Amino acid sequence: MPLIKLDNVSKLYGFGDATTIALDEIDLVINKGEFVAVMGPSGSGKSTLMNIIGLLDRPSQGRYLLEGKSVARLRSDQAAKIRRDSIGFIFQSFNLLTRLNVIDNVSLPLIYKGYTKSKSYRLASSILDKIGIQSREYFYPSQLSGGQAQCVAIARAIVNNPKLIIADEPTGNLDSAGARLVMEILSEIHAAGNTIIFVTHNPDLTRYATRVVYMHDGNIIHDEKTAIGRVAPRAREELYTLPIQTVDDDIAGVSALIKAIPAHNSNPRSSNRTKKNQRKHRK
Amino acid sequence: MKIINDIQFKSSLDAFRLAKLRNFWTMLGVIIGVASFILIVGISEGIKLQINNQINTSEAGVLTIRPQDIQVAGSSLDSLALFSGINVSGSLTNRDISTVTNTPGIKSVAPMAAITAKVVGSGGKYNNGLVIGTSSSLLNILGQSLSYGSFLNSLSNVQNQVIVGNSASMDLFNEDVPLGQTVQINGTNFVVEGILNPFPATPLSSGAEFNKALFINYGNLESLTNNSATTYQILALTKNPKNINKIKQALTNRLLVTHGGQKDFTILSPAQNASSNNTILNLLTKLIIGVSIISLIVGGIGIMNVMLVSITERMHEIGIRKSLGATNRQILDQFLIESTTLSIIGGIIGIILAFLADLLFRMFTNIRPAISFEIVVIALLIASGIGIIFGSVPAYKAAHKDPIEALRSE
Numbered sequence: 001m002p003l004i005k006l007d008n009v010s011k012l013y014g015f016g017d018a019t020t021i022a023l024d025e026i027d028l029v030i031n032k033g034e035f036v037a038v039m040g041p042s043g044s045g046k047s048t049l050m051n052i053i054g055l056l057d058r059p060s061q062g063r064y065l066l067e068g069k070s071v072a073r074l075r076s077d078q079a080a081k082i083r084r085d086s087i088g089f090i091f092q093s094f095n096l097l098t099r100l101n102v103i104d105n106v107s108l109p110l111i112y113k114g115y116t117k118s119k120s121y122r123l124a125s126s127i128l129d130k131i132g133i134q135s136r137e138y139f140y141p142s143q144l145s146g147g148q149a150q151c152v153a154i155a156r157a158i159v160n161n162p163k164l165i166i167a168d169e170p171t172g173n174l175d176s177a178g179a180r181l182v183m184e185i186l187s188e189i190h191a192a193g194n195t196i197i198f199v200t201h202n203p204d205l206t207r208y209a210t211r212v213v214y215m216h217d218g219n220i221i222h223d224e225k226t227a228i229g230r231v232a233p234r235a236r237e238e239l240y241t242l243p244i245q246t247v248d249d250d251i252a253g254v255s256a257l258i259k260a261i262p263a264h265n266s267n268p269r270s271s272n273r274t275k276k277n278q279r280k281h282r283k
Numbered sequence: 284m285k286i287i288n289d290i291q292f293k294s295s296l297d298a299f300r301l302a303k304l305r306n307f308w309t310m311l312g313v314i315i316g317v318a319s320f321i322l323i324v325g326i327s328e329g330i331k332l333q334i335n336n337q338i339n340t341s342e343a344g345v346l347t348i349r350p351q352d353i354q355v356a357g358s359s360l361d362s363l364a365l366f367s368g369i370n371v372s373g374s375l376t377n378r379d380i381s382t383v384t385n386t387p388g389i390k391s392v393a394p395m396a397a398i399t400a401k402v403v404g405s406g407g408k409y410n411n412g413l414v415i416g417t418s419s420s421l422l423n424i425l426g427q428s429l430s431y432g433s434f435l436n437s438l439s440n441v442q443n444q445v446i447v448g449n450s451a452s453m454d455l456f457n458e459d460v461p462l463g464q465t466v467q468i469n470g471t472n473f474v475v476e477g478i479l480n481p482f483p484a485t486p487l488s489s490g491a492e493f494n495k496a497l498f499i500n501y502g503n504l505e506s507l508t509n510n511s512a513t514t515y516q517i518l519a520l521t522k523n524p525k526n527i528n529k530i531k532q533a534l535t536n537r538l539l540v541t542h543g544g545q546k547d548f549t550i551l552s553p554a555q556n557a558s559s560n561n562t563i564l565n566l567l568t569k570l571i572i573g574v575s576i577i578s579l580i581v582g583g584i585g586i587m588n589v590m591l592v593s594i595t596e597r598m599h600e601i602g603i604r605k606s607l608g609a610t611n612r613q614i615l616d617q618f619l620i621e622s623t624t625l626s627i628i629g630g631i632i633g634i635i636l637a638f639l640a641d642l643l644f645r646m647f648t649n650i651r652p653a654i655s656f657e658i659v660v661i662a663l664l665i666a667s668g669i670g671i672i673f674g675s676v677p678a679y680k681a682a683h684k685d686p687i688e689a690l691r692s693e
């Protein structure tokens with residue numbers, strides 16, 4: 001049984017004429033123990049996908065099975081409990097609570113689970129020890145470097161022993177040393193048998209992943225397995241051709257007039273469209 | 284409750300360190316409301332206590348006859364005049380005095396007529412001094428005593444005697460014992476025969492005025508004013524206080540006869556005096572409690588506003604907490620704890636202020652507020668109730684925020 005099974009999942013924002021398609025009928029299966037990198041340009045729907053997988057958001061349509069249970073239409077409190085027990089989040093901007101010290105931050109998910117203070121402190125402390133920042137237990141987030149802060153965030157994400165860890169650009173705010181530290185910790189966690197999905201813009205980081213998913217305009221356009229330690233072939237391609245610019249993009253940039261010609265827009269890889277435009281073009 | 288535990292509580296309290304000043308302004312409404320609530324109820328209870336004590340000790344068995352028909356039982360505004368008998372308009376006559384004196388069961392009678400006059404002593408003067416014409420029985424009826432000298436001798440004006448109130452002796456002569464000194468009342472010389480002990484200065488009684496008053500014989504006052512002085516009340520001490528109602532009835536009938544059947548007078552028994560005072564006090568207390576409750580509500584709205592601002596500022600934090608698996612209920616509790624703590628702290632500060640004010644009242648006025656434990660508890664309950672009621676709207680708003688939206692806001 002796969003850990004995650006997305007079936008025809010779409011996410012639309014807005015109403016009527018202003019509807020935007022963030023995810024366009026996505027099918028995705030992620031098995032236990034995979035270390036998935038999700039890549040793609042800004043606005044390609046990576047974060048929306050993460051939010052839906054992480055049960056922060058609900059799909060507009062489609063089915064989502066987490067461990068075989070349908071979770072696409074949960075009430076907010078049921079979703080909160082699954083987030084608490086089965087999912088760990090790591091954010092680009094660390095998202096530590098600035099008013100709490102490191103150990104309070106890390107024990108927060110346990111507190112919400114209803115653990116006693118001493119028990120959650122013990123657990124949080126052992127996790128911090130594993131990650132190697134136990135000496136910073138009583139520091140406040142403002143006293144930590146970016147790398148250390150993200151390590152605390154990782155500790156917070158795994159303290160509940162979740163089935164799935166979701167990291168949305170975990171290295172986005174870090175220098176290369178910090179990024180390496182964070183990715184090493186994540187791959188250690190993966191080596192211990194955990195499932196991790198992370199979003200990145202940096203093709204170099206795909207060398208930590210076992211699988212790379214490429215997204216564009218709400219679609220998964222490429223999905224490949226890759227060996228740990230090697231940059232994925234498609235990612236390498238992107239690594240040397242950044243920034244991504246297609247002929248279509250050039251044309252769009254040159255003239256809105258040309259863009260209005262239906263022939264150019266029928267290409268699925270043109271930039272963000274609204275439903276209205278889609279309908280117009282189909283006519 | 285398992286979900287409200289230390290860290291959640293601590294993080295609620297952490298918010299206070301952030302914005303101490305703003306929280307103070309937030310709490311101000313609750314502080315003022317609670318302080319005034321406690322103080323008003325305390326003052327009202329204290330005054331009632333003092334008045335009742337006074338009635339029990341000195342006024343037992345004393346009937347008060349006043350001109351005009353005053354309705355006491357209800358809360359009609361007429362009864363306001365009872366606060367200070369001197370304000371009562373109309374006058375009683377010498378015939379009334381003798382009627383009262385001749386009524387069986389009456390032990391002694393003291394008419395009280397008052398004028399304001401220019402009073403000149405050796406050490407000072409009153410431009411509008413209170414001069415009361417009365418009889419020798421007054422001392423006994425009021426249960427009052429002299430500090431020096433003797434009281435008025437009789438109703439006759441054998442000699443121009445004057446008894447001065449305790450404060451008046453200092454004001455007019457600059458000394459404690461001005462016995463034998465002369466004082467001019469509207470140009471006529473009077474000799475000081477005695478100095479009264481201070482009247483118990485209970486609130487809402489004429490004790491304070493009496494301390495600055497000069498007491499002369501009723502006859503003297505009549506000749507001083509060519510019989511134009513107003514006799515605003517007659518005090519009659521009954522022989523047996525137990526029969527007071529019977530005597531009151533007899534007195535009423537007799538006076539009705541002399542007044543040609545017209546009831547243009549009022550006879551008050553001590554109980555009625557107390558009840559009229561209590562009625563008015565209760566009314567005032569209710570009014571002011573109403574005002575303090577309004578200020579408590581305003582305080583509650585203040586708390587609600589600050590909490591609304593606070594959750595907007597802390598939306599990102601709410602998002603983080605939700606992503607970590609906090610349920611709506613847990614977020615709701617966090618913010619409810621916060622607003623309730625705010626109002627309870629405000630309530631405690633209010634209680635402290637009320638006690639400080641109580642101290643000031645005791646130091647500088649004759650009011651002795653009686654702040655009971657129950658009132659303090661009620662005030663604290665109201666304060667926490669306000670926190671919960673007015674905190675629930677912002678807390679609900681915070682709890683039901685969409686996690687993604689909350690995470691996005693900075």
